[in-house]
Amino acid sequence: MDPRYPRPLKIHLVSSTDSPEFTDFTQSLTRSRIIAFDAEWKPIRTHQSSFPTVSLIQLACQLISDSGESDDSVVFLLDLSSIPLPSIWELLRDAFVSPDILKLGFRFKQDLKYLSSTFSSQGCEQGFDKVEPFMDITSIYQHLQHSQPGRKTSKDIKSLATICKEVLGISLSKELQCSDWSCRPLTEEQKTYAAIDAQCLLEIFNVFQAKIIKEGCLIHSPTESTVNLGLKEVLEKLDVCNKIVRMKFHEALDIVRATTSFIYPNIATEEGMALRTRPRNTLPMDELLVRIVNKYGEEILLNDSDKRARTSKRKSKRRSSVGLICKEKQGQSFEDWQGPPPWDLTLGGDGHPKFLCDVMVEGLAKHLRCVGINAAIPYSKKPEPRVKNLLKNEQLLEIIETFQLKICEDQLMSRCTKCNGRFIQKPLTTEEAVEAAKGFQRIPNCLFDKNLEFWQCMDCNQLYWEGTQYHNAVQKFIDVCKLNE
Template sequence: MDHNNSSRKPLKVHLVTSTDSNEFTHLTQALTRTSLVGLDAEWKPIRTPQDSFPTVSLLQIACRLNDRRGSDSDESGDSVVFLLDLYSIPLPSIWVLLRDVFVSPDILKLGFRFKQDLVYLSSTFCAQGCDPGFDWVEPFLDITSVYNHLQHGRNIPKQNKSLATICGELLGFSLSKELQCSDWSRRPLTEEQITYAAMDAHCLLKIFNVLQEKVSEEGIPCHNTNELSNLDANLGLKEILREHDMSTKILRTKFSEALDIVRASTYSDVSQMIAPTGELVSKSSSRDTLPMDESLLKIVKKYGEKILLKESDKKPKASKRKGKRQSSINGICKEKPLENVYEWEGPPPWDLSIGGDGCPKFLCDVMVEGLAKHLRCVGVDAAIPYSKKPEPRDLIGQANREKRVLLTRDAKLLRHEYLIKDQLYRVKSLLKNEQLLEVIETFELNISEDQLMSRCTKCNGRFIQKPLSTEEAVEAAKGFQRIPNCLFDKNLEFWQCMDCRQLYWEGTQYHNAVQKFIDVCKLSD
């Protein structure tokens, strides 16, 4: 299947559900043609402390494909993402393949805080008899390190920015994290989940490209072979073998054999070198991989890292909290009990019986901004915070002044003692369509087809009641908005927002949106 990304070229995405499938064959072939992969994993969120790690249900592998010598493949230089459905594939059948990828010196692995993912992956595979799971990933490069290298250099303290923020700053597009906490254990996966998972891995390659271009422009030299790096052992073996007069192919073979000895020595039990199928396997990859090119080697030598799991990493940390922490001043508790604030208890602030105007109004915080646009599309007044990073007190104040119900998924907001009763509702659903239905049902909103697309999705303003002709719209748009020439001969009606002056017209996009919300809100039933 093809999914569009931020570039013009569609991203190739393959969902792998069986080792007998064409997708799995494509995966094994791609892994012989790549020197760079982005790794990510998804699992069902756990709301309370557990005695075991979550079970990983999806592993994403984004590959940047190289061209083999003599190959005229039209996929040369392309990126492709494989989504391994770990609920469908027998894990012992792919354990060796993944372990070889994780430790292959020919493949640079990219990740975003991937150590936790590796811990969960190792636990998931161990539970299926794939002992000892996965112990290390090398060579590795964390995207957070890439960002810090690009922004400040290595001597500046690291900044813990989100992947979405890094994408916005380096790539210029927003990476939605709305589905991060969706139920990844449910099958089949939705189209939205597949797209989200693929982009999470693919963006790692895009961010790395920025670093690689900078390294190329600056002409950063390789480290002197006497300097130590995160690949000390590997580079040392290479230098020892390089003293002999060998061809590159023989050198790689000898290095691989020597590396086997080093890696095998880290295991105290010979049985740990046996695959779950009972088959004795080599500790190095037997795949016919391509060596890294010079530009990648430079980056590995300068910035390369390693993830190495200790035994303590593989054991869940027992929660030390005996109960909810509470602080008090003069005996007054500063934390409110949460049991009673998850369900809405009216009346809402717009209710006529308490002096409201009868018009439902909401304030959606940053965690449900997508819900705000959906509410506007069905004609409901839905504002967003004044600032991008508002303090809880500011959110509460804005909701109170404008007589709005604050919608959020942030449980921390429920713990503030200054919360005003019947002013906040915690949205339970994760997907925007489901969130919209939840709010409509909870607050008993009356949605009609006439209300659809009656508010500005950009600023929440109302439209000017009288539609504009094409000539009037052209005049209103001067110096502000460009109207496509193809609309001039279609005799369309235009509508303008009274607040931000944005122009809208009843084209294909409009009719598709109307039909979408007719279906979502079941208005045709």
């Protein structure tokens, strides 16, 4: 039992399809009404023209046990670095779209994009394009807040750690989040961390479901709506509601018992594999869950553009070795640049502009970084003038025009101006940023409650946020680089 988690967790690492854990996994899929998903991938430091490769999927399955109880759960960690992906693609896709399984996730669309691209690149071209029925923990959290009368609701997008703390009273450790998830074997801490991240989603949902049962608003027929009832009246009705819930639950149990008797023997003899060819091998949801799904359920759809990795403004050009340009030969006076630039493909370059700016044009280096161009400043003691213009903005335009650099708006603010580094993949929330900034950077109080996105440099850890200054700077570079023209 993990000291940070109040309940013992059942964790199974699945590393091959030829293992007892895999059999256990396929059986559990057929016995799950609710599955919480999460995924881990190796944090990327360099630009990649594709999404990061997911190396682990966590599935926390809420199981219906043989006796019909539904409070048992188990977490499977699917090791995508060792399982041949085509052997589990269908299984996962079926689970993603099964009407019998409610899927839970925390801001899961991004995970799904990465999963889809990981599977596409390894023999499952279709990837994944749909998760339904689905509920996002962020929406569940908002419903939980709204249902507390008089409570001020926040528009902030809270981190999962905060939601867990508030709803479950437990503290999630985030220190392993950026660990290398592609290294094997996974440490015990990594396994526990990964499992908790999925398990806590189930538990948050259970709190939500308990609340719905308590408030009874989904139990009555539409004509008996409790929408206009005060808290007191709701409480008075509670006893009645509980009876109705119990009754419905027993009806559901009867269905479950009736179904299990002929489904389980098949699972046992065919070890779960043949089940994939059957149209419906899962157990139907109970009535309460059906009502929750009908009222609160969402879907995640990936279209073709979602599946393509864009050169986003946060991760664009590959950071490769720095080329030297703007260089005049000793003894020659400065002349306009002629011919293709040194990074040109025909000259054996990699097509990515990079600049080495000496300390005389340090300001220009920062401006170049602001528009997403790789610009290094070497520790040179002998400054020589290399651009004609004296002002940074004009120097920047001079360089852009001389080398015919194509700057697009996506590139703006995509590099750390302090060190030329690249940013993390996912923005941080204010709270995460405050935590990340501890000890070296202060996040001004005035930024709280503004629902800003924070970006951290992967090299020097400097934090940036999209406040007024950011927007002014973007506008300025749009003007300087003449992107509007």
